[in-house]
Amino acid sequence: MAKAFKYGSRGITGSLHSAERKLLRDLFADIIHMLEERAELHRLPEGLDPLYALTGMRPADLELPPIGDPALARLLPDASDDPQVAREHRRLTESDLIGEKIDRLREAQFLLETDKIVLDPAGARRFAQALNDVRLVLSERLEIRSEADSERISQINDAKDVTTPEEYLGLVYNLVSWVQDTLMHALMNAEY
């Protein structure tokens, strides 16, 4: 079983067993893949003013396709109810947001190469962000839309009771939630 994160003289420490680490690494990899597919759509066509490539800006008339996968939409949500504001915000910032998320997920993958995890506050914050992205994606697959759904899923806590793939996913979701929650408390103790 995973050990709760805590703050002590060596920093923020916690540990995960090899099966848990493998599971989490696979989840990080899946999400990196989803984000990379979206990043592909940000590639600018050849023959465009090189200034765009240089600044990372996207011409206003070059629309990004809408996001079809609701799990990806949780990671890259609309910035406004006003479609025009949302579109503009996406055009200017989505590429950076994808990049920073991929960086944190890769860092988290690397962290889980060993069973003992030692973090400083900044590293713990980035790890928490990566875990949160995993939970957002799982929540969409589990169709957690309300507090009642969340409550129902939280009941799944024993591997012995798990009989369906959905229940297994629920168990994984609860594990990641628990790890993230202990990490937040350790981080709060470390920083404040």
Next chain:
Amino acid sequence: MVGMTAMPDVLSSPEIRETTEKAWRLIVWNDPVNLMSYVSYVFRSYFGFSPEKAETLMLQVHHDGFCTVRSGAREAIESDVQAMHGFGLQATMTQEA
């Protein structure tokens, strides 16, 4: 050798831009996924709010379904929204009516 006698008056008569544009609001929405401990931490660490203020705003999001975290110029609120999305919080921006 040349000596500088006066600072070149590049910005001769700065145009003072009237900020008649209405302020923008950063709204954080409740969702059944993000942990209360995490949302509190984000409010403390990103906005620099006191523990009490972070907790109050987090509970407001939780109970009311949303909360206006702050308001300001469009550019500032735009970068707040981007940061919130980086943390995985459901945040939007809207211009004050």
